[in-house]
Amino acid sequence: MRYIPNTPDDRAAMLRDIGVSAFEDLLSAIPGNLRLNRPLNLPDGKSEFDVKSIMRSLARKNLNTVDHTSFLGAGSYDHYVPTAVNTLSLRSEYVTAYTPYQPEVAQATLQVIYEFQSMICELYGMEAANASMYDGGTALAEAIMLAAAQTRRTNILCPPNVHPLYLRVARTLVEPQGITLQPVPLRDGGIDRAALESLLNGGIAAVVVQYPNFFGIVEDISPFITAAQANGALAIVVADPLAMGVLEPPGSFGADIVVGEGQSLGNLQSYGGPYLGLFACKANLIRRMPGRIVGVTRDVDGRRGFVLTLQTREQHIRRDKATSNICTNEGLCATRATFYMSMLGPRGLASVGEACLHRCAYLRQQLTGIPGVHLAFGGPHFKEFAIRLDKSVEGFLHYMAERKVLAGVPLKWFGLRMDDSLLVAVTETKSLEDLDGFAAGVKQYLEGGK
Amino acid sequence: MQSESQLIFELSRPGRVGYDVPSTPREILAAQVPDLPRRKVPPKLPEVSENLVVRHYTNLSTRNHHIDKDFYPLGSCTMKYNPKINDELAGIPGFGGLHPFQMTNTAQGALEVLQRLSDALLEVTGMDAITLQPAAGAQGELTALLMFRAYHQKHGGRPRRRVIIPDSAHGTNPASIVIAGYEVTELKSGADGLTDIQALKSALSDDVAALMITNPNTVGLFESRIAEIIELVHSVGGLVYMDGANLNAMLGVSRPGDMGFDACHINLHKTFSTPHGGGGPGSGPVAVKSSLAPFLPSPVINTRDGVHWWDWNRPDSIGHVHSFYGNFGMHVRALAYVLSMGGDGLRAISENAIINANYLRVKLSGTYEVAYDRPCTHEVILSGDRQKARGAKTLDIAKRLLDYGYHPPTVYFPLIVHEALMLEPTESESRETLDEFIQVMLEIDREITRDPELLKSAPHTTPVRRLDEAGAARNLDIRYTAK
Ligand SMILES: Cc1ncc(COP(=O)(O)O)c(C=O)c1O
Numbered sequence: 037m038r039y040i041p042n043t044p045d046d047r048a049a050m051l052r053d054i055g056v057s058a059f060e061d062l063l064s065a066i067p068g069n070l071r072l073n074r075p076l077n078l079p080d081g082k083s084e085f086d087v088k089s090i091m092r093s094l095a096r097k098n099l100n101t102v103d104h105t106s107f108l109g110a111g112s113y114d115h116y117v118p119t120a121v122n123t124l125s126l127r128s129e130y131v132t133a134y135t136p137y138q139p140e141v142a143q144a145t146l147q148v149i150y151e152f153q154s155m156i157c158e159l160y161g162m163e164a165a166n167a168s169m170y171d172g173g174t175a176l177a178e179a180i181m182l183a184a185a186q187t188r189r190t191n192i193l194c195p196p197n198v199h200p201l202y203l204r205v206a207r208t209l210v211e212p213q214g215i216t217l218q219p220v221p222l223r224d225g226g227i228d229r230a231a232l233e234s235l236l237n238g239g240i241a242a243v244v245v246q247y248p249n250f251f252g253i254v255e256d257i258s259p260f261i262t263a264a265q266a267n268g269a270l271a272i273v274v275a276d277p278l279a280m281g282v283l284e285p286p287g288s289f290g291a292d293i294v295v296g297e298g299q300s301l302g303n304l305q306s307y308g309g310p311y312l313g314l315f316a317c318k319a320n321l322i323r324r325m326p327g328r329i330v331g332v333t334r335d336v337d338g339r340r341g342f343v344l345t346l347q348t349r350e351q352h353i354r355r356d357k358a359t360s361n362i363c364t365n366e367g368l369c370a371t372r373a374t375f376y377m378s379m380l381g382p383r384g385l386a387s388v389g390e391a392c393l394h395r396c397a398y399l400r401q402q403l404t405g406i407p408g409v410h411l412a413f414g415g416p417h418f419k420e421f422a423i424r425l426d427k428s429v430e431g432f433l434h435y436m437a438e439r440k441v442l443a444g445v446p447l448k449w450f451g452l453r454m455d456d457s458l459l460v461a462v463t464e465t466k467s468l469e470d471l472d473g474f475a476a477g478v479k480q481y482l483e484g485g486k
Numbered sequence: 487m488q489s490e491s492q493l494i495f496e497l498s499r500p501g502r503v504g505y506d507v508p509s510t511p512r513e514i515l516a517a518q519v520p521d522l523p524r525r526k527v528p529p530k531l532p533e534v535s536e537n538l539v540v541r542h543y544t545n546l547s548t549r550n551h552h553i554d555k556d557f558y559p560l561g562s563c564t565m566k567y568n569p570k571i572n573d574e575l576a577g578i579p580g581f582g583g584l585h586p587f588q589m590t591n592t593a594q595g596a597l598e599v600l601q602r603l604s605d606a607l608l609e610v611t612g613m614d615a616i617t618l619q620p621a622a623g624a625q626g627e628l629t630a631l632l633m634f635r636a637y638h639q640k641h642g643g644r645p646r647r648r649v650i651i652p653d654s655a656h657g658t659n660p661a662s663i664v665i666a667g668y669e670v671t672e673l674k675s676g677a678d679g680l681t682d683i684q685a686l687k688s689a690l691s692d693d694v695a696a697l698m699i700t701n702p703n704t705v706g707l708f709e710s711r712i713a714e715i716i717e718l719v720h721s722v723g724g725l726v727y728m729d730g731a732n733l734n735a736m737l738g739v740s741r742p743g744d745m746g747f748d749a750c751h752i753n754l755h756k757t758f759s760t761p762h763g764g765g766g767p768g769s770g771p772v773a774v775k776s777s778l779a780p781f782l783p784s785p786v787i788n789t790r791d792g793v794h795w796w797d798w799n800r801p802d803s804i805g806h807v808h809s810f811y812g813n814f815g816m817h818v819r820a821l822a823y824v825l826s827m828g829g830d831g832l833r834a835i836s837e838n839a840i841i842n843a844n845y846l847r848v849k850l851s852g853t854y855e856v857a858y859d860r861p862c863t864h865e866v867i868l869s870g871d872r873q874k875a876r877g878a879k880t881l882d883i884a885k886r887l888l889d890y891g892y893h894p895p896t897v898y899f900p901l902i903v904h905e906a907l908m909l910e911p912t913e914s915e916s917r918e919t920l921d922e923f924i925q926v927m928l929e930i931d932r933e934i935t936r937d938p939e940l941l942k943s944a945p946h947t948t949p950v951r952r953l954d955e956a957g958a959a960r961n962l963d964i965r966y967t968a969k
Contacts, residue, residue: 037834038826039566039759039826039827039913040831040834040835041914042838042913042917046917050841050845050917051841053848054847054848055848056861059837059841062840062844063708063739064861065707065708065710066739069713070712070740071740072738072739072740072744075738075830076610076737076833077609077829078824078829080828080829081825081828081830081831082828084571087571087822087825090825091581091599091818091821091822092575093595094596094598094599095575095579097580097595098584098592098594098595098596099588099592100584101583101585101588102583103579106585108587110587111809112587118504118505120540124540124544126573127547128553129552129554129555130547131552131764132568132762133550133551133552133553134560134565134762134893135563135765137896138551138888139950140885140945140948140949141949142551142764143491143546143949144546144548144550145765147491147493148546150964150966151494151966153964154495154965154966155529155531158529161529163965164964165965167765170625170767170808171810172809173806173808174807174808174809201806202809205808205809208804208805208807209665209807212632212635212666212667213667254523258523280525281528281529282524282525283523283524283525284523284524284525285525285529297809304583304815305582306576306581306583306584307593307814308586308811308812308814309621309808309814310766310767310813310815310816311809311810329964331958331959332963334953334954334957335952335953335954336943336951337950337951339490339950340490341950341953342953343953343955343958345964350657351624351658351660351661352656352657352899354661355661356663357664358660358664360661361625361627361628361661361662361664362622362625363622363623363658364624364753364755364762364766364767365622365765365766365767366621366763366766366767367763367764367766367767368763368765368766368767369767370765371763374494375539377531378531378534378539378543379504379505381498381504381534382530382531382533383503383533384504384505384506385529388507391508394510394515394517397519397520398513398516398517415520416520416521416522417520418522433589434589434591437592442585442588442592449798464510465508467508468511471514
């Protein structure tokens with residue numbers, strides 16, 4: 037019981053002061069038949085040493101993207117996390133504080149969130165951002181709910197080159213409110229513009245586009261945004277924040293809401309969570325934004341300070357009229373992202389983007405011409421792309437895993453009718469040997485080699 | 487008086503860098519990069535060197551209160567000690583460096599973490615099946631309501647219309663109900679702080695999809711007639727949900743499954759010690775009875791002959807509530823906690839949390855009004871009515887506590903108690919800490935008579951003093967723009 041300070045003597049003295057003779061007397065409100073009259077069927081508590089051994093032996097059963105080479109992406113990326121981000125984010129002051137409900141003693145948390153909001157606005161070219169959502173998928177669901185409330189319409193156009201799991205999350209969370217998601221046909225991995233335009237009508241609340249899209253293609257999203265808005269619908273863009281050092285931001289094209297997954301901004305991959313939902317919008321939508329927002333104010337002595345603001349949108353005040361049910365969000369992940377963006381600055385972000393672009397172009401070039409490998413789509417790619425193989429994709433993944441390489445994400449899992457394809461991601465962490473090794477691995481696998 | 491803190495943006499100077507990107511070899515640079523919509527104006531992120539970033543955020547950090555520093559009796563939030571080993575383990579490459587889409591034969595250790603944690607949580611809750619996907623308590627609530635909806639549709643052909651909650655419910659409850667497509671019916675609590683059975687009976691009809699109730703409830707009391715309440719809801723075909731935010735009082739003491747609940751969530755970031763991070767991440771697993779298992783979010787873990795895999799083929803599932811499998815980093819921490827505490831240790835947590843809360847209740851009851859003065863569970867709710875009559879609002883008391891180095895209790899929640907002060911000491915605090923805190927609470931009460939201005943103008947010693955919240959909303963400034 038190394039985490040509990042009270043000794044048996046303390047307990048006895050406290051029970052005496054409380055005025056009961058035994059602990060059980062404090063449970064008098066719990067009917068006897070509802071008390072668990074046996075010990076929990078769990079092993080006895082262990083020493084820290086033993087806990088560490090057990091957990092480490094579980095960790096060793098996994099291949100990982102730090103000690104092994106990974107080409108996995110599809111919404112989770114192994115961008116390098118500077119040591120200082122890790123060190124700072126382990127500080128108790130950030131880790132063990134709660135939601136900043138008492139601003140006088142939560143200025144660290146509040147100021148970090150304010151800086152975070154500011155940086156996200158800069159990345160996306162938007163006017164406002166909140167303190168975080170749970171992840172990319174739930175951020176998209178919230179954006180869709182906002183669009184439906186704002187336009188009083190219920191149909192959302194969602195092409196299947198938006199992350200398929202984000203779409204599934206959105207469908208799960210918005211359909212009970214009578215909102216429906218409608219697909220848009222694709223052409224060569226991109227949105228079929230004519231088809232999109234023909235689907236627009238007075239019932240469409242929003243058009244969702246992903247930038248770069250799920251297949252890593254950087255589409256020209258400007259016409260989709262214009263078409264949506266001409267139809268009275270909102271334009272929602274799901275954007276990779278890491279690409280914003282090199283790509284024109286969605287805000288420049290007039291996007292109404294931009295959401296995204298902030299994991300790659302200094303957060304661990306951690307088997308899919310905790311991640312960081314990003315949410316930014318135009319100024320006219322601020323009062324419909326979900327989640328927490330921090331604003332600047334002054335204290336009674338005139339000093340600058342930070343507080344939670346516009347709280348009348350939130351569940352603890354507005355209850356059933358709130359814009360969202362979110363309470364606990366992803367504060368520490370947003371904190372890490374803030375440290376990461378501070379370290380990178382505009383130059384670092386641009387150079388990470390360039391490094392990805394070059395590695396992606398290089399690997400595509402190396403794969404071109406290997407018999408049995410086909411680049412699935414043309415068009416400009418940022419850091420990820422789909423390839424088709426003439427032999428089993430899963431066979432390839434196993435072949436590479438035996439060589440301690442995590443080679444890609446099979447598209448078969450996403451119901452896209454692309455069972456012979458996989459998604460390959462390259463970040464700035466990939467060396468020339470890694471990239472050449474991938475190309476050589478595919479070649480050997482296809483040649484049936486060992 | 488402390489100085490004003492600078493923004494990271496204010497440390498920015500053109501040309502400062504805090505990061506060098508990995509070098510790109512010649513061969514790679516030679517590859518032809520495609521034409522793209524190139525960014526014309528760079529984002530105005532701060533330009534700061536690494537050491538200045540570290541100094542800025544290290545100095546800034548001292549402006550937070552946090553549980554490693556001192557007492558944090560924030561009711562309903564369970565601010566307990568977060569063991570250091572857990573953070574370390576979540577960060578090792580074999581956990582922190584896992585990708586959600588690596589093939590399961592390369593992630594057996596991760597699946598085993600999830601399986602073992604699931605098993606432990608089922609034992610603690612007395613339930614049959616579980617999902618670890620929800621990212622926080624509120625999302626757990628919503629997940630369960632969506633499952634209820636699917637259940638009613640499957641069994642009765644219609645989702646039903648209303649969900650009942652007590653007026654003491656946490657704000658996430660009504661908000662989740664609306665997102666799940668339901669209407670809220672609010673029940674007035676009885677004078678004893680418990681559910682009013684008559685009121686419940688008159689609210690029930692075959693249009694009721696569910697009752698959501700917190701137990702122990704948000705005034706820190708166990709709902710003694712919970713079995714009867716659940717039976718009543720079941721008798722009209724409704725389901726019953728337990729908001730498990732207060733599970734820290736019930737570990738090894740009493741189980742929602744045995745009480746008859748159909749579903750409950752567990753806040754790993756409260757009861758299972760995962761840190762709150764200044765507002766998250768959390769984790770809100772939902773445990774259910776077997777009748778609801780088919781509707782759990784997809785995927786779920788399957789195990790055969792010691793091999794684990796994800797089962798995505800779940801025709802009755804409500805779908806997905808998280809992009810991947812939930813907050814795995816929190817699951818690692820929670821499992822390490824369960825292993826450290828063991829079955830008897832978990833029970834000891836609740837015993838000590840309950841003793842600590844009752845100790846505060848008894849020692850403060852002469853001076854402060856205890857809203858419901860009888861044995862409480864892990865938290866006690868005071869009313870500041872007497873102090874208000876003498877000139878100090880609950881808010882003033884809360885702010886004055888800051889001067890003494892304590893974080894105040896939760897204030898003005900639950901809504902049904904006037905001038906509420908909700909104290910949750912948790913098992914992490916020693917008797918000495920509680921004694922010191924009690925002395926300070928008594929001293930503050932004396933200060934009301936002696937020097938009321940001291941309270942009204944508190945706090946005096948914090949990095950900033952009372953802040954103009956109305957002004958923040960009126961003159962909205964929610965992002966920095968370079969001058
Ligand atoms: C009683 C109660 N229910 C629900 C919640 C919501 O949990 P979360 O903040 O994890 O979404 C909380 C926590 O704030 C709570 O105290």
